[in-house]
Amino acid sequence: QKEVEQNSGPLSVPEGAIASLNCTYSDRGSQSFFWYRQYSGKSPELIMSIYSNGDKEDGRFTAQLNKASQYVSLLIRDSQPSDSATYLCAVNMDGNTGKLIFGQGTTLQVKP
Amino acid sequence: GAGVSQTPSNKVTEKGKYVELRCDPISGHTALYWYRQSLGQGPEFLIYFQGTGAADDSGLPNDRFFAVRPEGSVSTLKIQRTERGDSAVYLCASSSGPEQFFGPGTRLTVL
Numbered sequence: 001q002k003e004v005e006q007n008s009g010p011l012s013v014p015e016g017a018i019a020s021l022n023c024t025y026s027d028r029g030s031q032s033f034f035w036y037r038q039y040s041g042k043s044p045e046l047i048m049s050i051y052s053n054g055d056k057e058d059g060r061f062t063a064q065l066n067k068a069s070q071y072v073s074l075l076i077r078d079s080q081p082s083d084s085a086t087y088l089c090a091v092n093m094d095g096n097t098g099k100l101i102f103g104q105g106t107t108l109q110v111k112p
Numbered sequence: 113g114a115g116v117s118q119t120p121s122n123k124v125t126e127k128g129k130y131v132e133l134r135c136d137p138i139s140g141h142t143a144l145y146w147y148r149q150s151l152g153q154g155p156e157f158l159i160y161f162q163g164t165g166a167a168d169d170s171g172l173p174n175d176r177f178f179a180v181r182p183e184g185s186v187s188t189l190k191i192q193r194t195e196r197g198d199s200a201v202y203l204c205a206s207s208s209g210p211e212q213f214f215g216p217g218t219r220l221t222v223l
Contacts, residue, residue: 046211098145102156105154
């Protein structure tokens, strides 16, 4: 069974802190990795994609990928209360179809 | 530009009824995906279209579920003889590359 695993949380951080969200995946051959943000009652919104080992930064967000360890993470710097949401890790384990396998999501709470 | 749209936003039906859920992808996106999300879970893949054809329908749970995309744009997910366990949010996504963009979803409730 191909899987993506995340700690469901909640992860609580104070405003201004760094939030670190983690994800592991089972298929070593996976090539594409995505982070989606989902506010309560809304649909997933793509915030980061990463395809190569290392770090990718976009504003306050940094995605980190380590294929050898089958690990992908998302760092949110200077966390704001508006960042409070569920963060979904998604992995494309089949490059032919683009089918995404999602983790169950980590709920982040940023406290003012 | 316009994003992915889905109709209806909410659908309440009775057990045993037939329902159709519609997805209108981002213009020019050739790939279209259907996912289903239950409370507290991540989206679960159902089916993938490339153009008009279903390239991967391995996620459809059983033969009560069927989807079409006859002209390579709008797609309809059809569920026959609905069961209470079909209650979920049905999400549609489209893409022109590796990144998928989701619509607002249809919340299906089977009573």
